[in-house]
Each structure stands twice: as structure tokens, then as C-alpha cells.
Amino acid sequence: MTKFARDEFDRVPQSSSRQGVHRLVATASRPALWPVLLLGGIALAVGLVAFLILPKLGFTSSTTPQAAVTANASKQSAAASAPAPSVSTSASSPVQPSSQPGDTSSSAPTPTTAPLDKTATVAVYNGTATGGLAARVAGVVQGGGWPLSTVANWGGMPQQTSSVFYKGPAQKGNAEALGKLLGIANLVDSAEFPQPVVVILGPGYK
Structure with a gap:
């Protein structure tokens, strides 16, 4: 037993309800919703x-x-429907230079002439019924500067026209010059004759 005197706290009540000083548990406060x-x-x-x-x-x-x-x-769509611009052909085409007097650089082709060799001998044959025709034409040929090889009547196949036969391209210039001199247009490249150039006078030649 204690040595102290009993006081009011030593008296325990018969009921089970709690008495005395105790703290109240404060409930947690909820945040305010109005700012949100x-x-x-x-x-x-x-x-x-x-x-x-x-x-x-x-x-x-x-x-x-x-x-x-x-x-x-x-x-x-607007660009596709727009009309295509017309292209001026005069602006794109190069300007052709005008030919001046004395201008030798023109594009006109100059006729080429075969070389003329008047050292080649010429034979003259008369294929017509006109007597002395070969001798007369031979004098014209010789006067043109060509030497003569044979002057006679033609004994081969009958000729339909007058012709100048020449042997190869080297004698083409002689054949062209003789054709102009004698008025014969038919020029034939042939190797049938031993002479370089042969003139056969056909019917109708005067």
C-alpha cells in the first residue's frame, strides 16, 4: 500500500465510460476546390x-x-488552261550574213572541173557518109592544142550519135573540153580504145 492519502483520482467509477483529460483528434482539412x-x-x-x-x-x-x-x-489548272506564249522564230534563227561585193566566202558550190592535159593524143573517126569530115574535125582538135594520133573513117559498129570516149578520170577534163569545142554532149568513160581520147563523129554531125 502507498503511504499517500487517497484522493479523487483513486476513486474508479463503476461505469466503463472514460473520464479525465484527453486530446481530441483533429480531422484533416480538405483543400479548397474553388481556385481550381x-x-x-x-x-x-x-x-x-x-x-x-x-x-x-x-x-x-x-x-x-x-x-x-x-x-x-x-x-x-489555271496555268494549264492559259494559252502557250508564241515563240518568235526570227529571234532564235541565226542571222545570215549578207553577201558583199567581192566576198569569196559565199556558200554557193563552185563547179569542179577535171584537170586538162593537152599532152594526151586524140583520135578522130568519121562514122558518117560525109567525106573528109574526120580531117576537118581533126584540124579543129589540133588547133585547140591537142596532138593527133589517128584520123580515119570509122570501121566498127554503126554509131547512133557523135561521142567522145576517154580512158579513166584522168582524161575526163580533155573529154569535157573537146565536147565543148566540137559541140558533142555525149561523153563516155571507156577502156576499149588504146588512145587516151577518141572522137567518133556520128550521123547528123556537121
């Missing part, structure tokens, strides 16, 4: 203004991809 709701309302109002009012005032950020595609397609 206020911020949400402001954000919603800003979004509605940006979506509904700003496009009407002309504040658009950029053209949408679909609008850009539509605009590009319209430009291409």
Missing part, C-alpha cells in the same frame, strides 16, 4: 474566344494543309 474551378473557367473562356472570335477578326495563324493543296491545284 476558377482557373478551369478562365482557360475555357480563353479557348472559346480564340476559336470563335479571333478568326472573324482576321487573326489566323496559318493556312491549313487542305486549303494549301486546294490553292495549289487551282493555280496548276
Whole structure:
């Protein structure tokens, strides 16, 4: 037993209810929701203004991809339907230089003449019924500067026209010159004769 006197705290009541000094457990306070709701309302109002009012005032950020595609397609169709510009042919074609007097650089081809060799002998045959025709033509040939090899009547096949026969390209110039001198247009390259140039006077030659 204790040595102290009993006091009021030593008397235990018969009931089971608790008595005495004890602390109350404070319940946790909930955060206020009104700031969150206020911020949400402001954000919603800003979004509605940006979506509904700003496009009407002309504040658009950029053209949408679909609008850009539509605009590009319209430009291409307009370019395709536009008439093609006419090209002036006079500007692209080079200017031809005018020929001046004494200009030797013209593009007109000059006729080529075979070399003339008057050292080649010429034979003259009379293929007509006119007597002395071969001798007369031979005098013309000799007067033109060619030496004579044979002057006689033609004893071969009958000729239909007068001809100048020459042996190879080297004698073509002589044949052309004799044809002009004697008025004979038929020139034949032939190796049948031993002479370089042979003149056969045919029917009708005068």
C-alpha cells in the first residue's frame, strides 16, 4: 500500500465510460476546390474566344494543309488552261550574213572541173557518109592544142550519135573540153580504145 492519502483520482467509477483529460483528434482539412474551378473557367473562356472570335477578326495563324493543296491545284489548272506564249522564230534563227561585193566566202558550190592535159593524143573517126569530115574535125582538135594520133573513117559498129570516149578520170577534163569545142554532149568513160581520147563523129554531125 502507498503511504499517500487517497484522493479523487483513486476513486474508479463503476461505469466503463472514460473520464479525465484527453486530446481530441483533429480531422484533416480538405483543400479548397474553388481556385481550381476558377482557373478551369478562365482557360475555357480563353479557348472559346480564340476559336470563335479571333478568326472573324482576321487573326489566323496559318493556312491549313487542305486549303494549301486546294490553292495549289487551282493555280496548276489555271496555268494549264492559259494559252502557250508564241515563240518568235526570227529571234532564235541565226542571222545570215549578207553577201558583199567581192566576198569569196559565199556558200554557193563552185563547179569542179577535171584537170586538162593537152599532152594526151586524140583520135578522130568519121562514122558518117560525109567525106573528109574526120580531117576537118581533126584540124579543129589540133588547133585547140591537142596532138593527133589517128584520123580515119570509122570501121566498127554503126554509131547512133557523135561521142567522145576517154580512158579513166584522168582524161575526163580533155573529154569535157573537146565536147565543148566540137559541140558533142555525149561523153563516155571507156577502156576499149588504146588512145587516151577518141572522137567518133556520128550521123547528123556537121
